[in-house]
Amino acid sequence: MLWKQLEVLKDHWGQLKLGDQDISSASFHKQYSELYEADILYPxxxxxxxxxxxxxxxxxxxxxxxxxxxxxxxxxIEIKTQQLQKLLENIEIHMIQEVLRKVNKEMTLVLSEKSKKESTLPTDLWKHQVMKENFSVARPQIVEKFIQKLMENYQDSGPEITFRKDHLEACLLSLGCDVMARERSNFETYSMCYEHVLQHTRQKLCQKEQELEVLQRSQVPPEDHADQVAELSHDMIMEITALRAQLTDLEEENINLKKQIKEEVQEEYEALVQALFMTCLHRKEKLNENWLNLTQKVCELISEVRTEGITNMKELRKKWGSARPDEGIKENVAKESIRSKKECLRIKLMAEQEAGLFRQQLLALRQALASAQADNAKMRKRQDDQVSELQTLLLPLLERSLQS
Known part of the structure; x- marks a missing residue:
């Protein structure tokens, strides 16, 4: 089962890498094998x-x-499982890249459509304000009409005004009709007003209920949006997987860089220490040679002075043969010994000067070694800072992805 899954994923991965090419052909199979070894098998x-x-x-x-x-x-089993996991990671990364490419393409299309100039007319200029209704009941002229109609037929007899009975009854009947008409009009007007008020209140109540329903839907996601939530969760999981793969690659790169820096520093130190050791040996050999040469020269000078003194003493004895010449010989011997001592002191001073020069060179080499060690420490500190910066950049992304 594991082998079959691995083969299916290998074929799918090869199609993603090489497109619609036939992997079974010789040239494409060789290219596919090289890509598989570099991207999947070796990691x-x-x-x-x-x-x-x-x-x-x-x-x-x-x-x-x-x-x-x-x-x-x-x-x-471990080998096939690791290859299967690496194939899944590569396929997920490819899917994420495809989705991002598609989203970027759609965003580009949306922005291009949005940037186009609209050719529609400004209809806002044609809109009028909503008319306000003022409810006012018209005042009927009932009394005026009654008086006017009553005064149309009367008899004026000085201080008294008389009306006919039928005329008065007709006026009263007209007054009653006008009063009934007024009451009917008032009833219809007020009932219409109440209906409008109730309708307006009902509309507002419906609007509030709709707003409340929308608010409840926004707070508690319905089951219809379960597919969208699942898709978002899947996208987040894919993004987290890609980030983990990138983090693994960065850790591997960091380990390789540390090893490379360690090897380079070790090689530099080995070369420097070897050069310092060879220089010390060379200086020591020179010091030994100078010391031997100095000793040999001093011995030769002493032997020469001694032979010269002996020959001079013999010649003086042969020539003078008395005690006074012995005193001259002693003086000559003393002078020769003083001269030989001066020569020895001069040679010793030269040897000490050469030894001082050698010490200065050794001190300079030690200072160069100390500066190389300081440079190495700075390089290590810089590498550690880079590693800490990478970790601080990647950890918030992972935490944000996990929290979301």
Whole structure:
């Protein structure tokens, strides 16, 4: 089952890498094999070797054999599982890149449509304000009409005014009709007003209920949006997986950089220490040679002075043969000994000067070694700062992704 899944994923990965090309052909199969070894097989074997603690041995094995072989002691299930996991990570990264490419394309289209100038007419200028209704009941002229109609037919007899009975009844009947008409009009007007008030209140109540329903829907997501939530969760998981893969690659790169820096510094130190050791040996040999030469010269000078003194003493004895010449011989011997001592002192001073020069050169070499050590410490500190900066940049992204 594991082998079948691995083969299916390998075919799918090869199609993603090479497009619609036929992998079974010789040229494309060779290209596919090279890509698979570089992107999947080598990182998988390296991860297994790191887990087993045999990374250095694995690197040496690859350098010696010029081919990617599994580390010793790794089972076939571990090898296939690691390859399967690496294939899944690569396919997820490819899917994420495709989604991002599609989103960027759609965003570009939206921005291009948005940037276009609209050719529609400004209809806002045609809109009018809503008319305000003022409710006012018209005052009927009932009394005026009654008086006017009553005064149309009367008899004036001085201080009294008389009306006919039928005329008065007709006026009263007209007055009653006008009063009933007024009451009917008032009833219709007020009932219409109440209906409008109730309708307006009902509309406001419906609007508030709709707003409350929308608010409740926004607070509690309905089951219809479960697909969107699942899709967002899947996208977040894919993004977290991609970030983890990037973090793993950065950690591997950091480990490789540390090893490389360590090897370079070690090589520089080895060369410097070896040069310092050879210089010290050379200086020591020179000091020994100078000391031997100085001793030999002093001995030769002493022997020459002694032989000269002896010959001079013999000649003086032969020539004078008395005590006074012995005194002259003693003086000559004393002078020769003083001269030899001066010569020895001069040679010693020269040797001490050379030894001082050698000490200065040794001190300069030690200072160069100390400066190299300080540069190495600065380089290590800079590398640690870079590692800490990378961690501070990546950890908030992972935490934000996990929290969201």
């Amino acid at each position: 998988s074997m390296k991860a297994i070797a790191r887990q087993m603690g045999k990374e250095d041995e694995f690197e040496r094995l690859i350098i010696n054999s010029q081919s990617i072989l599994p580390p010793k002691g790794a089972s076939e």
